[in-house]
Amino acid sequence: MRFLRTTALSLLVVLLVSACGKPQPAASDAGGKLTIGVAFETLQTEYWVAGFEAIRHELEARGYTMLEAVADGDANRQLEQVKNFITRKVDGIILVPKDGQTCLPMIKAANAAHIPIVLFNRPAEKSEARSVAVVADNFALTRETVAYLVGEARKTGGKHEAMILIGDLGDINAVGRRDGFQAAIEGNEPVVEVVARVPTEWSQEKAQAGVVNALQAHPGISFIFTSSDFLLPSIVSALKSTGKYHKIGEPGHVLLAGFDGDATAYAMLKDGYLDATGVQDVYFESRQAVQAIVDLRAGKSPPELILDPGFVITQANLAEKTPRMWGARVGKK
Amino acid sequence: MADPSHIASRPAPGLIASNLRRMALSEHLVLWLCLVYFAVMAPFVPGFASPENLVNLFVALLPLFLVALGQTFVLITGGIDLSVTSIIALTSVVGAGVMNGHTGWLAGHPLAGLAAVLVMIALGAGIGALNGLAVTGLRMPAFIVTLTGMMFFSGLAVWFTQSKNIGNLPASFNRLGGNPWLAGAIAGIVGIFAHRMLTRSLFGRWLFATGHNARAAFISGVPVRGTTVVAYVVSGFCAALAAVLYTGQAETGSPVLGQRLLLDVIGAVVLGGTSLFGGRGRVLWTLCGVLFFKLVDNSLNLLNLSIFTITMVKGGVILFAALLDAARHRLTGRNA
Numbered sequence: 245m246r247f248l249r250t251t252a253l254s255l256l257v258v259l260l261v262s263a264c265g266k267p268q269p270a271a272s273d274a275g276g277k278l279t280i281g282v283a284f285e286t287l288q289t290e291y292w293v294a295g296f297e298a299i300r301h302e303l304e305a306r307g308y309t310m311l312e313a314v315a316d317g318d319a320n321r322q323l324e325q326v327k328n329f330i331t332r333k334v335d336g337i338i339l340v341p342k343d344g345q346t347c348l349p350m351i352k353a354a355n356a357a358h359i360p361i362v363l364f365n366r367p368a369e370k371s372e373a374r375s376v377a378v379v380a381d382n383f384a385l386t387r388e389t390v391a392y393l394v395g396e397a398r399k400t401g402g403k404h405e406a407m408i409l410i411g412d413l414g415d416i417n418a419v420g421r422r423d424g425f426q427a428a429i430e431g432n433e434p435v436v437e438v439v440a441r442v443p444t445e446w447s448q449e450k451a452q453a454g455v456v457n458a459l460q461a462h463p464g465i466s467f468i469f470t471s472s473d474f475l476l477p478s479i480v481s482a483l484k485s486t487g488k489y490h491k492i493g494e495p496g497h498v499l500l501a502g503f504d505g506d507a508t509a510y511a512m513l514k515d516g517y518l519d520a521t522g523v524q525d526v527y528f529e530s531r532q533a534v535q536a537i538v539d540l541r542a543g544k545s546p547p548e549l550i551l552d553p554g555f556v557i558t559q560a561n562l563a564e565k566t567p568r569m570w571g572a573r574v575g576k577k
Numbered sequence: 578m579a580d581p582s583h584i585a586s587r588p589a590p591g592l593i594a595s596n597l598r599r600m601a602l603s604e605h606l607v608l609w610l611c612l613v614y615f616a617v618m619a620p621f622v623p624g625f626a627s628p629e630n631l632v633n634l635f636v637a638l639l640p641l642f643l644v645a646l647g648q649t650f651v652l653i654t655g656g657i658d659l660s661v662t663s664i665i666a667l668t669s670v671v672g673a674g675v676m677n678g679h680t681g682w683l684a685g686h687p688l689a690g691l692a693a694v695l696v697m698i699a700l701g702a703g704i705g706a707l708n709g710l711a712v713t714g715l716r717m718p719a720f721i722v723t724l725t726g727m728m729f730f731s732g733l734a735v736w737f738t739q740s741k742n743i744g745n746l747p748a749s750f751n752r753l754g755g756n757p758w759l760a761g762a763i764a765g766i767v768g769i770f771a772h773r774m775l776t777r778s779l780f781g782r783w784l785f786a787t788g789h790n791a792r793a794a795f796i797s798g799v800p801v802r803g804t805t806v807v808a809y810v811v812s813g814f815c816a817a818l819a820a821v822l823y824t825g826q827a828e829t830g831s832p833v834l835g836q837r838l839l840l841d842v843i844g845a846v847v848l849g850g851t852s853l854f855g856g857r858g859r860v861l862w863t864l865c866g867v868l869f870f871k872l873v874d875n876s877l878n879l880l881n882l883s884i885f886t887i888t889m890v891k892g893g894v895i896l897f898a899a900l901l902d903a904a905r906h907r908l909t910g911r912n913a
Contacts, residue, residue: 287884311881312881313884314884316837316884317836317837318836318838319827319829320640320823320827320834324633324637327633328633331627331879332879345742345743345828346742349751349828413739445735
């Protein structure tokens, strides 16, 4: 009984405090300075950190305020965070969802509150929920990157055994990169034969184990593509342990390409170990994401899908493209 | 010479210690902590006390409360259930596999949502029974049984879906998680039933007796093995029910649903006052522990703190809970 009394008293106090609380003002002030909620699923890789910082920089440059939230890989937690943004009456939300499916309730919640929402780098599944997505053209950029690597393979003569490290197939970006790889290989089977497809689920540990197993099962592998540069350390470690880590031009060099353009990739390009990588233009994407919020608030209708064409950086164009490579900037810090 | 009036104005050291002990042992400690925290933070955290935020907080609290409730039963027996997160993931994808509109076994059937909920609950309770039987029948430590269970069932969930999420769930099912009234009713009914089970039933007394001293309880005629198995079944049942709410909220069956919840669950239960050493626990304490945990999480989010700070603070709260539990255990040991 005492507990119930205490509980009732406690609830009364809570309600009183709530009732006495000032009504939450709209986040933006009269001067048109917007407050944007930025919710990232994770900051586990350099790419996401670079994206987060690029958005922060873009918002600061425009004089906007950024509210931040990172869900640490938990979609339900991210939904809570988006609702928190809505509670705080932000002027727009930039979201990196865990995947295209679990973000749908978040988009619906933002739609219901009439808050523009832009998905950064991962689009939502098709639904009635309205959002704008800014994403790299994963398919085309991967196809271009792998086509370059196939060209290098052709120059060496002979037939190469190939391995691809596939990302989490719940992530539409991983699917696009896998399909882009496949499209580049098709028709080039006399030069490249895919003997290993390693599912990594975007996990460094799974990638490491998968690459080691594949190299044991197929010691002749001489062509590797990773769906993300953040998995390069796993590949390097496995290649070193099997005595196959050599510079471009040295005998036994394994042709190697990746996707993202992170600091590790930049260092490996500079040191002559990596042949090419498809670079997502994180600065273009962050600019477009913020601009889309501004456009949506102004009643304009930006396209539902804004594609970042990205670019392929290779040994041949390294000096020219380095200033645009986000990994090079991160690596210099 | 000391000034006697000065000495008289200081509380006696014994009095302070006794007050501290009373506070640490108080059933209402966490409830008061919640209140003080809320009252102190409300003026500083934007939107913290707004009705919209309180509704959000309430909806987010319910599934965690359900998982924590099941964990409370297991902790009272002196065990631990580390497999709850994998039960959430597996039941989520199996339920979604039953009812989703694309490839679901009952796709488009008007009772698909209900059937999925029943399958999820049966599966959760079944995994709980397996855990309980392994702990009692094979005399394996609960930690090992449920840890391996966590790995196995998580792997099974990923294998079942090939790492993909399952969407297109019936709207009636999604409402179970997203509608505060429905979700509140589910958690409320289960909470009240569990409370009565612990406080008013013979089974409740058996649970506490098992947790206090399993051997003495067995000699006194308590069916220790059966009681322990039922505690794990309750834990699996509650985890499955939490999966219903989580899946409904995310509108997606996910093989990694709840993957990072374990510390939140155990931290909240222990913070509430349920002992890691067994023999002590209440539903209302668990509710208060979960409430405090979510209040801290929600306020830190609204304060726009980075994930690193939030994680560190939550780690501190769990450490505080463990220290408090150890202190309570020592004090009750002394009092005994």
